[in-house]
Amino acid sequence: MNWFLLILSGCIELGFTFCLSKASKAIGVEKGIWSVGAVAAIALSLFLISKVIKTLPIGTAYAVWTGIGAVGTVLIGIIFFKEPVSFGRLFFISTLIISIIGLKAVSA
Incomplete structure (x- = not known):
């Protein structure tokens, strides 16, 4: 379950980066909406990873995240x-993916 939450947290972080990029190009109310989305996504992502690191090694969890x-x-x-x-x-993205899989494989 913790690995699922870790992956979910990482995916929610992608929502943060997407919203952040959209907010940087928007103006007015649209910028505010994208900014709220970015803050909500990173808050949820951080909440989930804080739960995960109670049972998974922080080095592995953070590297995967x-x-x-x-x-x-x-x-x-x-x-x-x-x-x-x-x-x-x-x-290099491929080598990063291989490294993430390797960390999962060697973690308890």
Whole structure:
């Protein structure tokens, strides 16, 4: 269950980065709405990870959480914000994914 919550927390963090990016480009009420979404997403994400680290090693949990955020944010940038795709970016994102899987495999 804790691994599920950790993955969920990382995915909610992606909502934070998406809302943050949208807020940075918006003005007026729309900026406020995206900003509220960003704050709500990061608050929920932090709440969940605070529950998870009671039973999982903090080093592993934090690495997985930030890894999900990093990989997901790069993919969101490519898919939604038309950021460039290159062999180097994809290669290093792949190594990050492999590292996250490795941490899961060696953690109790």
